[in-house]
Amino acid sequence: MNTLRRLIRDRAALLGLIIIALLILAAVFAYPLSTFPQDVTNYDPPHRLLPPDGTYWFGTDRMGGDIYSRLLFGARLTILIAVVATSAAVLIGVPVGLVAGYYTNRVSDLLMRVSDIFLAVPQIVLAIAIAQTLGPAIQNVILALSVTYWPFWARLVYAETRSVKNEVFIEAAIALGASPLRVMVLHVLPSIASSVIVRTTIGMGGTILVAAALGFLGLGPPPPTPEWGRMIAESREFLPQAWWYAAAPGAAILLVVMGFNLLGDGLRDVLDPRLRRDVSAR
Amino acid sequence: MPPTLFGLVLIVFAISHIVPSDPARVMAGENAPPEQVAALRHQYGLDLPLPWQFAHYVQDVATGNMGTSLFTQRPVAEDLVERLPATFELALCAITLAIVIGVPLGVVAALSRNSLLDHVVRIVTISGLAMAAFWLAILLQLVFSMWLGLTPVQGRIDGWGPDPITGFYTLDALLRGDWQTFGEALRYLALPVATLALPAMATIVRFTRAGVLNVMSSNFVFYQMAMGIPRRRVVWKYILRSALIGTLTQIGLIFGTLIANAVVVEAVFDWPGLGSFAVHSILQSDYNAIMGFTLFVGAVFILVNLTVDVAQAVLDPRAQ
Amino acid sequence: MARVLDAVSLSLAPGEIVGLVGESGCGKTTLARAILGALPANANVHGSSLMFDGRDLLTLDAASLAEQVRGRAITFVPQDPYSSFSPLFTVGDQIMELMRWKSPDRRVGAQFYSRRRRRSDRERVLTLLRAVQLPDPERLLRKYPHELSGGQRQRVMIAMALLPEPNLVIADEPTTALDVTIQAQILRLLRGLATERGVSVLFATHDLGTAWEICDRVTVMYAGQELETAPIADFFRVPMVPYTRLLLDSLPSSGSPLRGIAGDVPNLIAPPNGCRFHPRCPCASDACRDEHPAAHEPEPAHQVRCHHPHVEAVVAA
Numbered sequence: 061m062n063t064l065r066r067l068i069r070d071r072a073a074l075l076g077l078i079i080i081a082l083l084i085l086a087a088v089f090a091y092p093l094s095t096f097p098q099d100v101t102n103y104d105p106p107h108r109l110l111p112p113d114g115t116y117w118f119g120t121d122r123m124g125g126d127i128y129s130r131l132l133f134g135a136r137l138t139i140l141i142a143v144v145a146t147s148a149a150v151l152i153g154v155p156v157g158l159v160a161g162y163y164t165n166r167v168s169d170l171l172m173r174v175s176d177i178f179l180a181v182p183q184i185v186l187a188i189a190i191a192q193t194l195g196p197a198i199q200n201v202i203l204a205l206s207v208t209y210w211p212f213w214a215r216l217v218y219a220e221t222r223s224v225k226n227e228v229f230i231e232a233a234i235a236l237g238a239s240p241l242r243v244m245v246l247h248v249l250p251s252i253a254s255s256v257i258v259r260t261t262i263g264m265g266g267t268i269l270v271a272a273a274l275g276f277l278g279l280g281p282p283p284p285t286p287e288w289g290r291m292i293a294e295s296r297e298f299l300p301q302a303w304w305y306a307a308a309p310g311a312a313i314l315l316v317v318m319g320f321n322l323l324g325d326g327l328r329d330v331l332d333p334r335l336r337r338d339v340s341a342r
Numbered sequence: 343m344p345p346t347l348f349g350l351v352l353i354v355f356a357i358s359h360i361v362p363s364d365p366a367r368v369m370a371g372e373n374a375p376p377e378q379v380a381a382l383r384h385q386y387g388l389d390l391p392l393p394w395q396f397a398h399y400v401q402d403v404a405t406g407n408m409g410t411s412l413f414t415q416r417p418v419a420e421d422l423v424e425r426l427p428a429t430f431e432l433a434l435c436a437i438t439l440a441i442v443i444g445v446p447l448g449v450v451a452a453l454s455r456n457s458l459l460d461h462v463v464r465i466v467t468i469s470g471l472a473m474a475a476f477w478l479a480i481l482l483q484l485v486f487s488m489w490l491g492l493t494p495v496q497g498r499i500d501g502w503g504p505d506p507i508t509g510f511y512t513l514d515a516l517l518r519g520d521w522q523t524f525g526e527a528l529r530y531l532a533l534p535v536a537t538l539a540l541p542a543m544a545t546i547v548r549f550t551r552a553g554v555l556n557v558m559s560s561n562f563v564f565y566q567m568a569m570g571i572p573r574r575r576v577v578w579k580y581i582l583r584s585a586l587i588g589t590l591t592q593i594g595l596i597f598g599t600l601i602a603n604a605v606v607v608e609a610v611f612d613w614p615g616l617g618s619f620a621v622h623s624i625l626q627s628d629y630n631a632i633m634g635f636t637l638f639v640g641a642v643f644i645l646v647n648l649t650v651d652v653a654q655a656v657l658d659p660r661a662q
Numbered sequence: 663m664a665r666v667l668d669a670v671s672l673s674l675a676p677g678e679i680v681g682l683v684g685e686s687g688c689g690k691t692t693l694a695r696a697i698l699g700a701l702p703a704n705a706n707v708h709g710s711s712l713m714f715d716g717r718d719l720l721t722l723d724a725a726s727l728a729e730q731v732r733g734r735a736i737t738f739v740p741q742d743p744y745s746s747f748s749p750l751f752t753v754g755d756q757i758m759e760l761m762r763w764k765s766p767d768r769r770v771g772a773q774f775y776s777r778r779r780r781r782s783d784r785e786r787v788l789t790l791l792r793a794v795q796l797p798d799p800e801r802l803l804r805k806y807p808h809e810l811s812g813g814q815r816q817r818v819m820i821a822m823a824l825l826p827e828p829n830l831v832i833a834d835e836p837t838t839a840l841d842v843t844i845q846a847q848i849l850r851l852l853r854g855l856a857t858e859r860g861v862s863v864l865f866a867t868h869d870l871g872t873a874w875e876i877c878d879r880v881t882v883m884y885a886g887q888e889l890e891t892a893p894i895a896d897f898f899r900v901p902m903v904p905y906t907r908l909l910l911d912s913l914p915s916s917g918s919p920l921r922g923i924a925g926d927v928p929n930l931i932a933p934p935n936g937c938r939f940h941p942r943c944p945c946a947s948d949a950c951r952d953e954h955p956a957a958h959e960p961e962p963a964h965q966v967r968c969h970h971p972h973v974e975a976v977v978a979a
Contacts, residue, residue, distance in 0.1 A: 560745065561740065561742060561745035561746050562745060562746050562747055562748045564700070564740075564746075565738070565740055565746040565747075566759075567700060567728075567732075568695075568698050568700045568732060568733075568738045568740075569732060569733035569737060569738055569760060569764065569822075570727075570728045570729065570731070570732030570733030570734065570763065570764065571728075571733065571759065571760065571763050571764075572728065572729075572763065573728075575759075575763075579759070580748050580750070580751075583748075583750050583751075584748075584750065587750070658750070
């Protein structure tokens with residue numbers, strides 16, 4: 061595809077693509093790639109808090125687990141949370157935004173009011189409240205993230221639908237007798253698709269950061285699950301000696317989020333140069 | 343009460359009642375006799391049907407009563423107000439630093455597009471936005487406090503702060519002419535401010551850079567250049583104006599990220615502000631406190647966005 | 663890489679209004695920008711000279727060009743007056759900004775804008791704004807660009823182009839963005855002012871009717887090549903080059919069906935050899951493919967660059 065070729069020519073985007081590919085590989089092939097796969101659940105106290113060396117490439121944590129291996133399995137968690145939470149938010153928010161943007165009635169008003177309420181607070185604040193109430197578990201993290209993220213999509217798609225609605229080709233479609241559903245799905249949706257795709261990619265990175273923050277605060281999946289944010293939290297009491305304990309998971313987060321950001325930026329440049337002007341963070 | 347705020351109260355109330363829990367039992371303690379629990383339940387109106395409870399909650403919130411913290415045993419509202427200046431000082435310093443460094447950096451990067459500086463700036467900003475704030479905080483703490491010993495590890499000040507006038511340690515110390523305390527306050531501020539400022543600065547640089555590039559390719563800049571007006575003049579007068587107005591628009595967005603990051607950053611540095619209050623409340627399962635915090639942040643956020651909207655309308659002649 | 667302009671040669675006498683006519687994409691705007699020295703960074707000018715007032719502009723460095731030539735000897739009237747103003751400053755602010763650097767009273771290289779010069783410049787501005795038929799100029803200066811109408815903005819643009827007392831004004835389709843009713847007024851205004859001040863105007867347009875209104879001479883361009891140059895009356899009476907004939911033919915006239923020119927405008931990355939119109943030309947021969955001929959004059963003052971010019975008058979259809 062021509063788009064793919066152009067994307068690859070952008071070196072930054074290519075780097076992003078490679079990073080994400082590595083992430084997926086790490087998650088899928090965690091077993092064969094890891095050196096101590098059993099350390100995901102087992103404890104090995106005699107070997108706790110060892111610095112990186114030939115055996116333990118990123119050192120060991122407070123339970124003696126090999127950090128490198130735990131990171132690899134943590135990648136599974138990261139992908140799972142990012143993909144599910146973001147997809148759920150998109151799958152709820154986009155249709156809501158489409159409908160609210162297409163019609164101009166009280167339902168549409170109500171939908172946007174609700175979105176505005178959620179958007180009135182930074183995502184993590186509400187996510188904390190929800191995750192705290194539900195308890196530390198991976199499904200609760202995903203739920204908290206999805207519930208607090210869909211309004212962003214609803215707002216975005218609403219605004220774009222509103223502006224596209226005035227375009228001549230939409231008027232033409234309606235004049236030709238297309239049903240509202242048809243217009244929304246076959247005409248409006250494709251013209252906002254590139255914007256959605258770009259922000260979904262960047263949104264994955266953002267979701268990972270919020271998920272890590274929840275994990276850091278103790279609201280994520282409980283130990284011994286190798287969630288990257290929690291690992292950083294665990295490391296704190298062993299600093300400054302066990303610096304690798306904090307550095308490794310954080311670097312992993314940095315790398316992965318950067319990958320999504322780079323890819324998203326590249327997609328933006330390729331799919332619609334006009335979007336380049338609109339440089340929103342998420 | 344504005345509708346958005348009301349909606350927020352509703353959501354917060356709903357969240358706190360998702361899981362069937364019994365705050366009365368929590369308050370009374372594990373081994374309390376049932377009569378005591380029932381008495382507490384009645385005292386706090388927890389035996390009323392939900393809509394009634396909600397109505398009471400709305401009334402309470404409207405009068406500033408957000409319940410009592412289960413942990414501190416003080417009104418949540420009091421706790422929040424007491425901790426507000428610390429977070430405010432942090433946020434203000436961070437945003438100021440981010441703007442003061444970020445805007446010029448963004449302008450320079452745009453003007454020297456694709457130069458080495460531009461590339462370095464882009465790498466730094468992309469990294470800054472990809473870093474977990476709490477991780478950056480820990481890293482800075484590790485390097486500057488633990489290894490280099492330049493800054494304190496945690497806290498807002500050693501001992502007591504200056505006698506409060508504004509609640510800002512730096513300002514109060516200055517106003518009282520207490521240079522030593524001022525210096526100390528700065529030392530303690532350094533790392534938390536740096537941690538919060540970096541992602542904010544990254545966003546500002548990106549937006550400013552994009553905005554300047556946009557303006558540079560606009561017709562009126564072309565016209566000025568075609569008519570031979572010196573480039574540096576065009577940049578200084580027209581481009582900076584547009585850039586600064588653009589920055590104002592971003593403050594609303596940046597502020598949200600700032601608050602979000604403040605929660606974890608305050609936790610890492612044990613900074614006695616709203617963020618660490620939230621974190622401690624989480625660890626203590628202090629529902630009232632968490633909900634109060636959520637409402638409070640929501641209200642502040644709405645206020646800030648409103649202010650930004652007004653300021654924008656004032657500054658842009660087209661809006662009038 | 664696209665060869666946008668191919669060996670174009672123009673000359674203007676003082677006080678003359680020369681039209682640069684052609685379809686969109688024929689290179690009029692590029693030529694205008696080349697003269698101003700305002701081409702995009704990735705554009706190159708090969709092996710030619712740009713003689714202005716005895717000097718070759720292509721040999722000047724960018725700073726001298728900006729300081730001495732642009733906005734002084736050569737000024738510019740843009741196509742879209744709305745986007746050529748900054749929306750954040752008043753009209754007066756932007757005009758005075760121009761005067762600060764380009765006023766005839768300014769010594770070259772001066773950095774300081776004295777109050778005395780500011781006052782005299784302001785008087786000049788008000789006078790010229792009245793000359794472009796804008797009522798109540800003092801109030802106008804205090805307004806923002808979005809508060810003016812299109813016609814008013816363009817009048818201001820014309821005034822700004824004339825304030826530095828230039829020798830040459832380059833107008834890039836200045837009436838295209840305006841209402842038809844306003845267009846005629848603006849054209850007459852421009853013509854009157856140019857003649858009165860002895861300013862040459864290079865007037866780029868795709869509209870032959872506009873060219874007729876305002877130009878003394880006309881040059882027709884196609885795909886970056888110049889094809890024909892003639893005094894305006896001769897041009898309409900005896901268009902010699904086949905392209906020009908077809909162009910005039912295609913002007914709508916009531917009662918007869920629309921006539922277009924068959925084919926498409928060529929891709930400038932791989933343009934046709936020789937005369938770039940030859941693939942679409944009914945009179946084309948092998949010579950046309952081999953070479954785009956140098957200019958010759960079948961009639962006095964009427965230059966063509968074509969192997970097959972017609973010299974008989976056009977019979978009105």
